[in-house]
Amino acid sequence: VMDHLASFGSDPFDKPPCRGCSSRLLEPYIKCAECGPPPLLLCLQCFTRGFEYKKHQSDHKYEIMTSDFPVLEPGWTAQEEMALLEAVMDCGFGNWSDVAYQMRTRSKEECESHYMKNFINNPLFSSTLLSLRQMEEARTADTGHFFIFI
Numbered sequence: 001v002m003d004h005l006a007s008f009g010s011d012p013f014d015k016p017p018c019r020g021c022s023s024r025l026l027e028p029y030i031k032c033a034e035c036g037p038p039p040l041l042l043c044l045q046c047f048t049r050g051f052e053y054k055k056h057q058s059d060h061k062y063e064i065m066t067s068d069f070p071v072l073e074p075g076w077t078a079q080e081e082m083a084l085l086e087a088v089m090d091c092g093f094g095n096w097s098d099v100a101y102q103m104r105t106r107s108k109e110e111c112e113s114h115y116m117k118n119f120i121n122n123p124l125f126s127s128t129l130l131s132l133r134q135m136e137e138a139r140t141a142d143t144g145h146f147f148i149f150i
């Protein structure tokens, strides 16, 4: 086990393991935007399960860490990536004027070329963001019930 760990020790970009399951983090992973330092990092599985630890709550704001992902373009934030996927799901694939209208921050041409370039050929990344989005929706739905019952 020590030999295994040592092989990562020389990596200047080495990062702590997942706080939830202690596994080595593979991108994309989640960084809590409200906890730390030190940063609270979670793998997608633990994040999806709603892992909580001491002060960290599952409804904290988070960042999707994807520095090695070739799909991200400079200037496009994870929030914009998610907003784009959401807009495409809401408005329908190919309906770029409505997508751009919903995005607000991007032109029709930017939305179309970004989506075609980054998502059509990257099913892994796309499905990761979609599952994050579904989780957001589930959480929103839960919150809705919460308020209704109050």
Ligand SMILES: [Zn+2]
Pocket (backbone or CB within 6 Å): 018, 019, 020, 021, 022, 023, 042, 043, 044, 045, 046, 047
């Ligand atoms: Zn984990």
Ligand SMILES: [Zn+2]
Pocket (backbone or CB within 6 Å): 032, 033, 034, 035, 040, 055, 056, 057, 060
């Ligand atoms: Zn947190």
